[in-house]
Amino acid sequence: MDLLQVKGKHIVDGSGRPVHLRGVCFGGWLNMENFIAGYLGTEDNLRQVVRRELGEERYHAFFEGFRDAFIGPDDFAFLRRIGVTAVRIPFNYRMFESDMNPGTYDERGFHHLDRAIAAAREAGIYVILDLHAAPGWQNEHWHSDNAHGVSLLWHDRNYQIRGRELWRHIARHYRGEPAVAGYNLLNEPNAPSIQMLNDLYNEWIAAIREVDPDHIVFLEGNNFSREFAGLEVDFKDNIVFSSHNYTIVTHRARMYPGWIGDLYVDRSFMERTFLEVSRWLIEQDHPAWVGEFGALFDGPVNQWSNSDAARLKALADQLDIFNAYDQHWTIWTYKDVGVQGLAVSDPNCEYMRRIRPILALKRRLGTDAWLAREEGWLVGRVRALVEDAMAMVDDFSLDRQRIVRGLVERGIFSYFANQLAPLYVNCFADLTANEIREMMTEAFAFSHCVIRQRLVEVIEAALKGSPAPRST
Known part of the structure; x- marks a missing residue:
């Protein structure tokens, strides 16, 4: 493998040949997320x-x-078979440092990254490598491991310095590693x-370049990687800009093409919404990467409902x-308990059997933001309360909607959901340490997972650059 570089609008290998980074995100692994693992x-x-x-x-x-x-290696072997060229690995800053001892790094934080990179x-x-949860939290949402619904990174210089120095530490460790496309x-x-x-990007890139001048740096836009106007960094070389392109269609459609409420959605709608977010990136003299997108599935794996x-x-x-727009892309997400993944925990395994009542409770109440989709019994109660x-x-x-959104994000998805966490943990109270390890292996090791075959076929076709097979 060669260290990748950016040349104009292309990512190229050591011989100058264009490389397309297309594949999956390992969401929920080194930065856990509730809907992915079920808690x-x-x-x-x-x-x-x-x-x-x-x-x-x-x-x-x-x-x-x-x-x-x-x-593990079996996951990479499977991904290679279907044509994947890149994986994005989200990680949590807490792998490396404690809030009680900032700046002192635990070298064990590299263990799982190192073995993944070797595979x-x-x-x-x-x-x-994707810093998904930064010191002080870069956004207000649960997926940055934020239990408070308040983003402090932008208001506290100490957090900004900690993030900068963490990236310096990581870049020093992976300097010269050809399997790492970048940061x-x-x-x-x-x-x-x-x-x-x-300002933050410029400072952090400078710190990385001091110890690792060669790896690509990937930069997301503001407002959850959806806004790019005014994005300008001093460092022009080896930069890739990244958008996230989630849509109402892949999350909520019942028919396609068809209507979602008063909105008619079809391929032209999908292209318009893509360009609304990504036109700025396409116009730059840099490669563009869709770092996240994906569909939500509500039915059992491989038992496809019409929706x-x-x-x-x-x-x-x-x-x-x-x-068609020459985008690099990584779909969210590779493996989970049945919401989005290509590889899914067997519904009949011990872990899934034990947490099944928790999954049902979460759906009824709407405690997971990703599953609730701004709905759910609790969200409805908060909305009615605010209206009154x-x-x-x-x-x-x-702004009533902003008030509702803030109460839901902080009160339900953060505080209330965290208060219910003991119900999930109690599902395993009778197990020994060895039994817990065996349960996790049965639930999440590739050899035990169920493959969502029709999703894999669509992704595999896209990786080959051919028109994706259409479900009927």
């Missing part, structure tokens, strides 16, 4: 509850058993202004559009 709330809160409820030995069995099983090198697949500095930043994002089939058809069009309160305030200048 409630945020990873940091889950860790506290597991340690309190199950004790130290079972705590380590739980999390290391999960990480050991979730990704990727063996398979001929490139890795993009995705921040997942879905939500800075108060584009200038604040520019699931419609979303898969929309996803196929989306991938064709990405390829606003009637008393009698001032139409207030």
Whole structure:
């Protein structure tokens, strides 16, 4: 493998041949997410509850058993077979440093990244390292392991310095590693202004370049990687800009082409929404990468409902559009308990059997933002509460939707969901440490997973550059 470089609008190998980085994200592995693994709330809160409820030995069995099983050489071999050239690996800053001892790095934080990169090198697949949860939190949402719904990175200089020095530490470790395509500095930043994002990017890139002048740096836009106007960095070489392109169609469609409420959606709609986000990137003299996109499936794996089939058809069009505009892309996400993954935990395994009541409870209440899709019983109650309160305030200048959104994100998806985490942990209270490890292996090791075959066929076709097969 060669160290990749940016030449004009292309990513090229050592011989100057263009390389397309297309594949999957390893979401939920080194930065856990509730809908991917099936728990409630945020990873940091889950860790506290597991340690309190199950004790130290079972705590380590739980999390290391999960990480050991979730990704291994078999996963890379499968991905190589279907034509994947790149994987994006989200990780949490807490792998390397504690908030109680900032700046002191635990070298064990590299263990799982190193073994993934070794397996990727063996398979001929490139890795993009993605800081998904930064010190101080780059956005307000649960997926940055944010239990409070408040982003502090943009308002506290200490957090900015910690993020900079963490990237310096990581770049020093991977300098010269050809299997690493580069560094995705921040997942879905939500800075108060584009200038604040520019300033942070410039500072962090400079720190990386001091120790690693060769690897590509991947930069996402503001407002959760959807806004790019005004994005300007001093470092022009070896830069790739990245958007995220989630759509209402691949999340909520019942028919495709067809209507979602008063909105008619078809391929032209998919192309328009892609260009609304990505036109700025296409116009730059840099490569463009869709770092995240994907469809949500509500039915059992490989038992396709009409709605699931419609979303898969929309996803196929989306991938064709990405390829037509010469985009690099990585779909969210590779493996989970049944929401999006190509590889899915067997519904009949011990882990899934134990957490099935929790999954049902989460769906009824709507405690997971990704599953709730702005709906759910609790969200409806909050919306009604705000409407009643606003009637008393009698001032139409207030942004009611913003109030609802803030209460839902902080009150339901963060605080309330975290309070329910002991219900999930209690599902394993009768297990020994060895039994927990065995359970995690059965649930998440590739050899035990179920492959979502029709999704894989769509992705495989897109990786080959051919029109994706259409579901009927």
